[in-house]
Amino acid sequence: MIKINLLDSVTARNGAGSLVERRINNPMSRLLIMTATVGVLLVLTIVGDIVMTQRAKTEAERQLAEQKQIASELESVTKEMKDLDQKIQNINARIETIKKLRGSQAGxxxxxxxxxxxxxxxxxxxxxxxxxxxxxxxxxxxxxxxxxxxxxxxxxxxxxxxxxxxxxxxxxxxxxxQPTSAAAVSPGGQEPxxxxxxxxxxxxxxxxxxxxxxxxxxxxxxxxxxxxxxxxxxxxxxxxxxxxxxx
CATH class of the missing domain: 3.30.1360.100 (General secretion pathway protein M, EpsM)
Incomplete structure (x- = not known):
């Protein structure tokens, strides 16, 4: 028949619990645990900040590229408008010249x-x-x-x-x-x-x-x-x- 000493197992468990409690109650252990916790939180914060910053940078670069494209399109449109304005001015100048020529009957x-x-x-x-x-x-x-x-x-x-x-x-x-008829000759025979x-x-x-x-x-x-x-x-x-x- 197997005999189990229950007193020894309870004593052993109590000894292990006492060891954990002693380690937790130790100020150095608490400092180490808090330092580790703070370190982990700091690392997580830094990693999260890096990730968010990278995402913000990517978004800013995308928006910058869009703005540059819009600015390029606007510059092209502005250039076309200037060309059209110049052509309109040339046409108006020709029209004014034609009007002046017609008004003054030049020619x-x-x-x-x-x-x-x-x-x-x-x-x-x-x-x-x-x-x-x-x-x-x-x-x-x-x-x-x-x-x-x-x-x-x-x-x-x-x-x-x-x-x-x-x-x-x-x-x-x-x-x-000149008159050459005979009537034009004077009586003295001299010609007029x-x-x-x-x-x-x-x-x-x-x-x-x-x-x-x-x-x-x-x-x-x-x-x-x-x-x-x-x-x-x-x-x-x-x-x-x-x-x-x-x-």
Whole structure:
């Protein structure tokens, strides 16, 4: 029959419990346990902080990349808008130029129309040519006397800025068509003096942009003046030469 000494087992258990209690009650053991606990908590805190910081860094980098992409797209859109604005400004400048040209009737037809209107006001004045180089005009022609040339020059000078800086040169020369009939010979057998005309050259500046709409043509454009009148002494005037505008 097996015999068990229960007293010894209880004594042994009590001794082990007493050992644990003694170790727990020892201040050094408590300090070590607390230090270990604090160390573990500190390590966990540091690890958690590192993980959270890494996640925040990743999120910040992602947002930064998105913002950079948005900024790049905005820069591209801004550049396109600037290009469109420049094109619009160029188109507007061309439109304004066309409007100015149309408003001032820039071109050969406008010059000839302006000349025609003023020639109609001076009978007996004939143009031989009109040459334009930029704003400078050179007008050549002839007339019976200097009065008509002066009147024509005044019509150009008082044109509200359409013509400016006038310079008139005149020279007397023999007319091409001289009277050769027998009735034109004097009773003494002497030939009458030759018929002379006044040739003129007018140099001026054609500036329609300064006229401010003063010129309002109402007649069709033409380059020929057929409004010459015959003087009262029945002497035929010089034939009107055909006017040619040189551009």
């Amino acid at each position: 050969p037809s406008a010059v000839l129309e302006a000349m025609r209107e003023r020639i109609l006001m001076v009978p007996g004045l004939y143009l031989e040519g009109i040459e334009q180089k930029g704003e400078q005009l050179t007008i050549t022609g002839n007339s019976r006397d200097e009065t008509q040339v002066t009147q024509f020059g005044r019509s150009l000078e008082f044109s509200s800025g359409l013509f400016s800086n006038l310079n008139i040169e005149t020279v007397r020369k023999d007319a091409l068509n 003096p030759k018929l002379q005309i006044v040739g003129f050259t007018i140099r001026c500046a054609y500036t329609p942009f300064k006229a401010g709409g003063a010129q309002k043509p109402s007649m069709p454009t033409t380059a020929t003046n057929n409004q010459a009148v015959t003087p009262s002494n029945n002497i035929p005037a010089a034939p009107p030469p055909q006017q040619v505008a040189k551009y």
